Amino acid sequence: MSKELKLTVNEIPPSVNHYMGYRGVRKGNGCMVMAYTKPESKQFQKSFKKYAKEQVKLQKWDIENTRNVHHYMDCIFYFDRTDKDSQNYFKVMCDVLNGIAYIDDKTILTRTHQQFYDSANPRIEIVIRPVKYRGIFGSEDHLKNFEQKCRECKRFGRNCSILKKAKEGRIQEEINDEFECSKYNPINK
Incomplete structure (x- = not known):
């Protein structure tokens, strides 16, 4: 199983400025604006989706490893012209x-x-990889150490909401800057 997807x-692809189109439609006595995907976007989506599915299979990428874990999408852009903004192509x-x-x-x-600028071969190279941090913790080991102490707490057996939120990346006043939990209550007390 691969740790990176290249x-x-x-x-x-179409930029965010050309991704969607908008048109007014009548609804009852009024009008409303409806968004639609432009044909050039649909064509890109169709071809890129097919390629991506092939690569996921070929590289043995397990989508389940992305569940509840942040991943970086690192890109190197090779534009055909110098007037393009990379931020407009992620969407x-x-x-x-x-x-x-x-x-x-x-x-x-x-x-x-x-x-970069390469008019002969414009492209975008993408690498998707997991981040090192987990929730509010700087690394997987940091999380494991914190969780080990949690196992010695009375709240742990009741599915501690503080630990759950910390794993989700939520900042809480119960966990201080030294990663000590103010609600810690040892089992053997």
């Missing part, structure tokens, strides 16, 4: 990979590592 987008790629490379794009942290 993808190459061999065409620059369509993230939407396509949702449900293929990761369970939910709310856990994806997008980053542009480099930006």
Whole structure:
């Protein structure tokens, strides 16, 4: 099972400015605006989705490992022109990979590592990898050490909400800067 998923987008996707279209429609006595995916976006989504599914299988990427764990989406952009903004291209790629490379794009942290210009071969190189931190903890080991102490607490057996929230990345007043829990109550007391 792979710890990284490497993808190459061999065409620059539609930017966020060209991803969606909007039109007014009549509804009763009024009008409302409806969003729709533009044809160029649908075409990109179709081809990139097919490629991504093949690569997930080929690279033995397990989407289940993305459940409740943040992942970086590191990108190197090779634009055909110098007037493009890398921040405008993440939305369509993230939407396509949702449900293929990761369970939910709310856990994806997008980053542009480099930006080049290659008019002969425009592309985007993507690497998706898990972050080192877990929840509010700096590393997997940090979480394990904290959780080990939690096992000695009376709250642990009752499915401690403080630990659960800490694993979700929620900042709480019950856990101080030294990662000590104010609600800690040892079992053998």
